[in-house]
Amino acid sequence: MRSTSLTTCPLLLSSPLLSSPLLSSPLLSSGLQGCRRFHSSAVNYSSMLLEADSERLYVGARGAAFALNASDISASSALTIEWEASHEEKSRCLLKGKDNKTECFNHIRFLQRFNSTHLYMCGTNAFSPLCAYVDEERFVISSQPEEGKDKCPYSPTTGYTALIIDQQMYSASQYDFRSFPDIRRNSPSPTLKTEDAPTRWLNEADFVGSALVRESFGSDGGDDDKIYFFFTEKSQEQTTTYSHSRVARVARVCKGDRGGLLTLQKRWTSFLKTRLTCSLPEYDFHFNMLRSVFVTPGDTPQDTRFYGIFGLEWKNVKASAVCRFSLSEVQEAFQGPYMENQDSGSKWKEYTGKIPNPRPGTCITDALRARGINVSTSLPDDVLDFVRRHPLMSRQVQPSDGRPLLFRRTTDYTRMAVRVFEGLDGQMYHILYMGTDDGWLHKAVEVNGKLHIIEELQLFEDPQPVNSLLISEKQMSVYVGSPTAVVQLPLSSCRRYTSCYDCIFSRDPDCGWDGAECVDVMTHSNRSTLIQDIQHGSMGCKQAQNGTRSVRVGDDALLQCELSSNLATPVWTREGSEVQGYDLNSGFRRGTDGLLIIEARQDQSGTYTCHSLENNVRVAIVSYNVTVRLDLPPPPPVEPDRDSFVVYLSLITILGGLCVVLTVVLVYVGFCLRVGQRGKYSLRAHRGSAHMELQTISSHCNGNGLCNGVAKMHNGGLEDGGLLQIVPGEAYTSPSREPPPPECDFPSGLSATLPSVLRRMHGNSYVLLRQSDSENTSPLCHSFSEELNKILEKRKHTLLLPRPDESSV
Incomplete structure (x- = not known):
C-alpha cells in the first residue's frame, strides 16, 4: 500500500519582490492561511483534473493516481490507484540507456474525462506508454491497459499537451524518442x-x-x-x-x-x-x-x-x-x-x-x-x-x-491560471495566479494593460517548481501540484490585511473594507457597504494617523513610518512641501523605518506626513505634529537599583581581575620576546639539526646574578644538560671597529661567534658557558676555555651596571 500524508500547511513567510518597470507591489504575507496539503510516497504530481460537480480533484503522479476531496484535499477520504511499471518494463528501459531513478517509471502524463462514467489516463510506463480507462465511481482501472505510444510521450519531461473532445483525443508531442514532433488525432478513425x-x-x-x-x-x-x-x-x-x-x-x-x-x-x-x-x-x-x-x-x-x-x-x-x-x-x-x-x-x-x-x-x-x-x-x-x-x-x-x-x-514562471471576477465598480477583472520554478505563487490583477501583483506566497520550504495549477470558483480554491505535494489555497485571504490602507491599496478584487475589517466580497451579504478601489488603490480610507512629537533643540528625533507594501517608496512632506535632501547637512535622513531629524532646530517644527508612493499613486500613511523647543524639561533621574549596583560592582571586580592577569601575562611574553630580539649571538643547528629548546632554570643563578640554563638540541650534537649563561657585559657595537673573527665549529655541533668581540657592552650578552673541550678546534680560533678565562678575568675589573637592561630569557 502507498502511504499518504494529509496535513495543513505551515506558516510560510513571503519575501520582498524585486522591482521592475511594470511590476506593482504585493502585501507581505504573514503566512498561508486556510492552506491544505496532500502528499504521499509518490512524487511528481504533474497532472490534475478538477470535477466541480462531483467535488473531486483527480491527481496523476509517478506510479499512482489519486481522487481527493476538492473541498479539503487533506481529508482522509482520498482514493488511490497504484499503477507502477513492471519489473520487465523497467529492465527494458535500462537497456535503452535511460535513468532508473527518474525515467524508468510510469509517470502519468494525461488524466481527463472520457464520458459520463469513465476517465482516461495515460502514462510513460518506463518508456513504453500505456493508456487505461478509469471507472470514476469506484476509482479503479476498469479494463486492460492499451497501447499508448500514439497518445503519450515516452519521456516524463518531453513537452506534451492533449485534449479529449467529444470522445476524440487530440494530442501533440514528440512521441517516440527517435521520431519528429507531431500533432495527432488518435481515435476514433480517421486518425x-x-x-x-x-x-x-x-x-x-x-x-x-x-x-x-x-x-x-x-x-x-x-x-x-x-x-x-x-x-x-x-x-x-x-x-x-x-x-x-x-x-x-x-x-x-x-x-x-x-x-x-x-x-x-x-x-x-x-x-x-x-x-x-x-x-x-x-x-x-x-x-x-x-x-x-x-x-x-x-x-x-x-x-x-x-x-x-x-x-x-x-x-x-x-x-x-x-x-x-x-x-x-x-x-x-x-x-x-x-x-x-x-x-x-x-x-x-x-x-x-x-x-x-x-x-x-x-x-x-x-x-x-x-x-x-x-x-x-x-x-x-x-x-x-x-x-x-x-x-x-x-x-x-x-x-x-x-x-x-x-x-x-x-523570476521564472512555470504555470498559470486565470479567472474573471466582477469588482464593486461593475468592471470585469482578470485575476492571474502564477507559479514559479522555486515554489512561489503570485496573485495579480490586470488593470489598464498592466499586472498589479497583489500577493506573493511561498508554498514549500524547499524550492521546487510548480508543475500544475487549477482554479475552482465553486470551492473558492486554487490547487498547486509540485514534485513533492499538492497544495490547496483559498482564492483570497482578505483578513491578512489589518488596516483600511492595506485592504484598499492591495487592489484585490476579492477584498473590500467594511469600515472595521477587510472581508471577502463573495461571502459578504451586503456589498453596498464595502469600499474598494482596484483602479487606483488610494480612495476610500480615512485620513492618515496623527501623532504629536516634542523635541529639544539639538536632539535627534525619529518619525516612524512602516509600509506594508514591500515595493512602495516612502515620501515625506513638511507643511505640504516634500522634504528635500537626505544627507547629514540637510538635517534629515530617510531610512526604511522612517525619517530621522538630525540635531533638531526650531525652524524644523511643523507637520510631517509620510506618504506611500507606488505606481504613481501617493497615499498618506501617518502624520506627526513636531515641535522643537528650547525649554523641554530634562528627563527624570533614574533611581539606582541596589541589586543592579551589586551586580555591576561584581562585574567590575571580575573584569579588573582579568585585566591584571592579562597584564602580567603580556609583560611576561614581552620579556621573553625581547631576549630573542636583543641577543647578539645565535645558536644554530649544525648539519640539519631539527629542533632546539632553551629552558630557564632559576636554581642555577649564582650570587653574582649570573643564571645558567639548560640547552637541549634534539637530533643534534649538543649534549643534554649543556649550560647557557647570560653574562652582562660589553657588546661589539661599532661597525668601524675590528670585525668579529670567523665562526668556529665546536664539537657540540653548534657554531658561535668568538666571545672576544664582547667589548664596551652596555647590556647583556649570551655566551656558551660550558661545552666539551676538544682538540679539533679550528686553528684560526683560540681555545674556547682560554678565551673564556680571559673574559672572566677581565670582568673582575669591569664595573657592572647597577641596573642592567631587562633581558628576555
Whole structure:
C-alpha cells in the first residue's frame, strides 16, 4: 500500500519582490492561511483534473493516481490507484540507456474525462506508454491497459499537451524518442497527423498547451470549431529583426478535418501556424520561449483571450514576461500572407504568388458547402498541395497593447491560471495566479494593460517548481501540484490585511473594507457597504494617523513610518512641501523605518506626513505634529537599583581581575620576546639539526646574578644538560671597529661567534658557558676555555651596571 500524508500547511513567510518597470507591489504575507496539503510516497504530481460537480480533484503522479476531496484535499477520504511499471518494463528501459531513478517509471502524463462514467489516463510506463480507462465511481482501472505510444510521450519531461473532445483525443508531442514532433488525432478513425515531408510542419517543437474554441457557436458562416496548440520550435523565418534560434508559435486545426483524398491522406488539411511575439524593445528583451498558456473564453469566440508566460532563450538568465493575445488577432494572422521555402536549405520568405481558391487551410463553411465541398476530402489537389508546402503564416501575432502585461526579472514562471471576477465598480477583472520554478505563487490583477501583483506566497520550504495549477470558483480554491505535494489555497485571504490602507491599496478584487475589517466580497451579504478601489488603490480610507512629537533643540528625533507594501517608496512632506535632501547637512535622513531629524532646530517644527508612493499613486500613511523647543524639561533621574549596583560592582571586580592577569601575562611574553630580539649571538643547528629548546632554570643563578640554563638540541650534537649563561657585559657595537673573527665549529655541533668581540657592552650578552673541550678546534680560533678565562678575568675589573637592561630569557 502507498502511504499518504494529509496535513495543513505551515506558516510560510513571503519575501520582498524585486522591482521592475511594470511590476506593482504585493502585501507581505504573514503566512498561508486556510492552506491544505496532500502528499504521499509518490512524487511528481504533474497532472490534475478538477470535477466541480462531483467535488473531486483527480491527481496523476509517478506510479499512482489519486481522487481527493476538492473541498479539503487533506481529508482522509482520498482514493488511490497504484499503477507502477513492471519489473520487465523497467529492465527494458535500462537497456535503452535511460535513468532508473527518474525515467524508468510510469509517470502519468494525461488524466481527463472520457464520458459520463469513465476517465482516461495515460502514462510513460518506463518508456513504453500505456493508456487505461478509469471507472470514476469506484476509482479503479476498469479494463486492460492499451497501447499508448500514439497518445503519450515516452519521456516524463518531453513537452506534451492533449485534449479529449467529444470522445476524440487530440494530442501533440514528440512521441517516440527517435521520431519528429507531431500533432495527432488518435481515435476514433480517421486518425490524422502533421506532415513531415517534403516540408516539415513542426521543427523540434516543444508543446506547452492546447485549447478548444467553439467558433461554430453563433457563427453566421457555418464555421467549424478549432483546436489551438501552443509551442516553441526552431525558427524558420529569414529576418533581420530577430536572430533567435527558437520562437513561440500558435497552430490551429479544424475539428471536422478528415484529411485529403489522395494528397495529404491521413494528414491535416487545415494546419496553419504563426509566430507569437512578446518583447520589450526598450530593454532589447525578446521573450521567445513559451512556457505556459491559459485560455479565457469571452462572450463570443472573438472575445477569447490567450495569456502566455514567456521566457528568454538564454538558460543562464532568469526573467519572465506575461503577454495577452486576443483570438481575433490570431484569426487575422491566419488570414494574412503565407511564407514559403522554395529551397529546403534556405530560410522561409513571404510568399507573393497566386493563392488557390478556396483559401488553403480554412475549415469547411457554408460557402464551401454551397460549392459541393462538404468535407476536407473533397478539396482540390492544388489547394491541398499548397497547404502542404505553406504551413507558416507571415504575419506575427502581437500582444495586446503591443507590450507585456508584466516583466519580471530574476523570476521564472512555470504555470498559470486565470479567472474573471466582477469588482464593486461593475468592471470585469482578470485575476492571474502564477507559479514559479522555486515554489512561489503570485496573485495579480490586470488593470489598464498592466499586472498589479497583489500577493506573493511561498508554498514549500524547499524550492521546487510548480508543475500544475487549477482554479475552482465553486470551492473558492486554487490547487498547486509540485514534485513533492499538492497544495490547496483559498482564492483570497482578505483578513491578512489589518488596516483600511492595506485592504484598499492591495487592489484585490476579492477584498473590500467594511469600515472595521477587510472581508471577502463573495461571502459578504451586503456589498453596498464595502469600499474598494482596484483602479487606483488610494480612495476610500480615512485620513492618515496623527501623532504629536516634542523635541529639544539639538536632539535627534525619529518619525516612524512602516509600509506594508514591500515595493512602495516612502515620501515625506513638511507643511505640504516634500522634504528635500537626505544627507547629514540637510538635517534629515530617510531610512526604511522612517525619517530621522538630525540635531533638531526650531525652524524644523511643523507637520510631517509620510506618504506611500507606488505606481504613481501617493497615499498618506501617518502624520506627526513636531515641535522643537528650547525649554523641554530634562528627563527624570533614574533611581539606582541596589541589586543592579551589586551586580555591576561584581562585574567590575571580575573584569579588573582579568585585566591584571592579562597584564602580567603580556609583560611576561614581552620579556621573553625581547631576549630573542636583543641577543647578539645565535645558536644554530649544525648539519640539519631539527629542533632546539632553551629552558630557564632559576636554581642555577649564582650570587653574582649570573643564571645558567639548560640547552637541549634534539637530533643534534649538543649534549643534554649543556649550560647557557647570560653574562652582562660589553657588546661589539661599532661597525668601524675590528670585525668579529670567523665562526668556529665546536664539537657540540653548534657554531658561535668568538666571545672576544664582547667589548664596551652596555647590556647583556649570551655566551656558551660550558661545552666539551676538544682538540679539533679550528686553528684560526683560540681555545674556547682560554678565551673564556680571559673574559672572566677581565670582568673582575669591569664595573657592572647597577641596573642592567631587562633581558628576555
